[in-house]
Structure formats: structure tokens, C-alpha cells
Amino acid sequence: MVIAMLVGCIIGIDRNMRGKPTGVKTLGLVGLGSCLVTMAGAGFALHGVAGSDATSRAIQGIVTGIGFLGAGVIVQNAATDKIRGLTTAASIWVTAALGIVCGVGAWSIALIATFLFMVLLILGRIAEHALHRYWLAKPQEHRDAMIENEE
Structure with missing residues (x-):
């Protein structure tokens, strides 16, 4: 879970430095949530839990439906x-993933993931503010050139 979250954070740092709307917190949450849902699905397959097909379909429905919310x-x-609300949207999605993990009875995973979730929101905010200060300290011409080169 930590590695999935950190991979998202690393990508988020790049997005922040380029002035994109997604950042450390948003992509860290996406990495964590994806890991949780995958772990929940894999847990059924590995343990041969009865009704795992129905549960797998329920998980798919939750993940799809929560995207609309x-x-x-x-x-x-x-x-x-x-653009505003991306971290809130990712938080809704990770919260759904936490609910899925709780639903399969993986309490220790849910508690660890919740801890990581909160650490990411707190430390991610600090990192993003620092990156925004770095970004805004650059002359506008340099920022425009970086964006043009990226596109």
C-alpha cells in the first residue's frame, strides 16, 4: 500500500511542478485506492471464498458508481x-475502497490504509504548497515555455 501511494505521489510531484490540477495528494490517493480494490479482489481469488464472483461484481459496481459521485x-x-475538487473526488474513491476492504473483513488493511490516507492528506498539503511556491517563483515566460514543451 505504501509503495502504491508513493508511486502516485512521485507522479503527483511532476504534475505539481508543471502546474497541472492533479498533484501529490490526488495521485497518491488514486494509487492507494487502486491498491486497496485490487487487494480486496485478489483476496477472494486467493482464498476461494464462496460467492466471490458476486462479490467481485459488487466491487466493480461500487468502483464504477463512486466515480460518478x-x-x-x-x-x-x-x-x-x-480546477477544484480533484482531491475530494479521489478521497471519495479511496473511502469507497476502504469500505470495500472493511466489507471483506480486512480490518488491519483498512486501518493501515486509513492512517496512510490521513498522512498523505497532511504531508501532501505541505508538499504541494512548497511546490506551488517553487512554481510561482519562476518567471511567467519560463512556465509558459515548460507548458508548451510538454504539449
Whole structure:
């Protein structure tokens, strides 16, 4: 779980440094949530739990359905060209993954993941603020050139 979260955070650092709307917290949460859902599904397959096909379909439905709820909190402000709500949407998705893990009875995994979730939100906010200060300290021409080179 830690590695999945850290991989997302590393990608998030790159996104932050390029001024993109996703960042350390959002992509760290996506990595953690993906890991949790995969672990829940794999746990059924490995242990041969009766009804695992039905449970697997339920997990798929939750993950799909929760995406619509998350999409509802993402807002783009046309005046400032800023996107808000991505971390909240990712938090909703990871919370659903935590619910799935609790539903399969993996309490220790749920508690560890919840701890990681909270650490990521707290430390991720600090890292993102530092990256934003770094980003804003660069001259506008340099930032525009970096964005043009990326696209």
C-alpha cells in the first residue's frame, strides 16, 4: 500500500511542478485506492471464498458508481481557469475502497490504509504548497515555455 501511494505521489510531484490540477495528494490517493480494490479482489481469488464472483461484481459496481459521485465535486472555474475538487473526488474513491476492504473483513488493511490516507492528506498539503511556491517563483515566460514543451 505504501509503495502504491508513493508511486502516485512521485507522479503527483511532476504534475505539481508543471502546474497541472492533479498533484501529490490526488495521485497518491488514486494509487492507494487502486491498491486497496485490487487487494480486496485478489483476496477472494486467493482464498476461494464462496460467492466471490458476486462479490467481485459488487466491487466493480461500487468502483464504477463512486466515480460518478466523485465527478460531481470536480468544478472548473472558467474565469480563473482553475480546477477544484480533484482531491475530494479521489478521497471519495479511496473511502469507497476502504469500505470495500472493511466489507471483506480486512480490518488491519483498512486501518493501515486509513492512517496512510490521513498522512498523505497532511504531508501532501505541505508538499504541494512548497511546490506551488517553487512554481510561482519562476518567471511567467519560463512556465509558459515548460507548458508548451510538454504539449
